[in-house]
Amino acid sequence: MRIFTFIFFLIIISLETQSQNIDFFREDLTFKLNENKFEVEGNYYFRNNLNRPLRLKLKYPFPNDSIFGEINSVQCIDLTDSSSTISFIEQDYMMFKISIPANESKTYRISYHQNLKSNKASYILTTTNRWGKAFEQATYELSVENLIIDSLSYIPDKVEVFDDSSKFYWQKENFMPDRNFEVFFHKKQQNE
Numbered sequence: 063m064r065i066f067t068f069i070f071f072l073i074i075i076s077l078e079t080q081s082q083n084i085d086f087f088r089e090d091l092t093f094k095l096n097e098n099k100f101e102v103e104g105n106y107y108f109r110n111n112l113n114r115p116l117r118l119k120l121k122y123p124f125p126n127d128s129i130f131g132e133i134n135s136v137q138c139i140d141l142t143d144s145s146s147t148i149s150f151i152e153q154d155y156m157m158f159k160i161s162i163p164a165n166e167s168k169t170y171r172i173s174y175h176q177n178l179k180s181n182k183a184s185y186i187l188t189t190t191n192r193w194g195k196a197f198e199q200a201t202y203e204l205s206v207e208n209l210i211i212d213s214l215s216y217i218p219d220k221v222e223v224f225d226d227s228s229k230f231y232w233q234k235e236n237f238m239p240d241r242n243f244e245v246f247f248h249k250k251q252q253n254e
Contacts, residue, residue: 084116084162085109086193093185093204097249100183103173105141110162117161119149122172125184125242126154131177139171181212182246187239196238204230208250215244226250 091104110116124133138148138158147170150157162168176183190197204218207227218230 083110083112084118085111085195086190087167087195087198088200089197090201091185091203093183093202093243093245095183095204095206095209095245095247097209097247098178100176100178100185100245101173102176102185104171106170106172107167108160108162108170109167110164112164114164115162116164117159119157119159122156122158123186123189124154124156124174125176125186127184129178129180129182130184131179133174133176136174137172141169141171181248182244184245185243187242190239196236197234198236200232200234200237202232202234202243204245206230206245206247209247210250212246212248213244214246215241 085108086106087109088107089104091102094101094103122138133151133153136148136151136156138146138156140147140161147158147160148156149159156174158170158172160168160170202216204214205227206229209228211228211230214230216232219233220231222229222231
């Protein structure tokens with residue numbers, strides 16, 4: 063029991079130290095939604111606060127509920143050298159590697175598609191809380207085609223409506239998400 067307790071405390075100390083050494087300080091995401099598929103693509107910004115290079119594996123979660131379908135077309139690219147950083151993919155998460163020089167920042171582009179089985183799409187935002195710091199900046203854009211939005215978990219800052227599509231925009235500063243990004247919708251009927 064003592065060994066287990068000691069290992070548990072080492073893991074906790076390691077996680078706390080890691081969160082002080084690296085900042086996940088910004089994300090800029092674009093979502094595309096139609097009645098069958100939810101697409102996510104965006105840039106994720108990390109900062110190394112150490113005087114030495116930092117290499118880590120991070121877990122990127124996907125919504126995994128019976129109302130959601132399979133995740134596919136998963137990509138994670140280091141934008142400085144266009145290399146893939148994925149080390150492992152499961153239905154509910156991906157593991158990816160980051161490597162950041164001392165006292166520098168790096169951007170990674172992550173994208174995936176999720177098939178939908180219901181009238182709800184979701185992107186997991188609340189894992190930001192595990193980093194212990196708010197996003198310095200975050201931008202989100204949602205494009206929908208031939209759908210009526212019934213509700214959004216966050217009120218948009220701007221909305222553009224076209225004949226068969228709509229775009230929603232969010233711009234946040236010092237943003238600590240308290241809920242996931244969720245969209246409830248229904249298919250547009252001819253009389254709507």
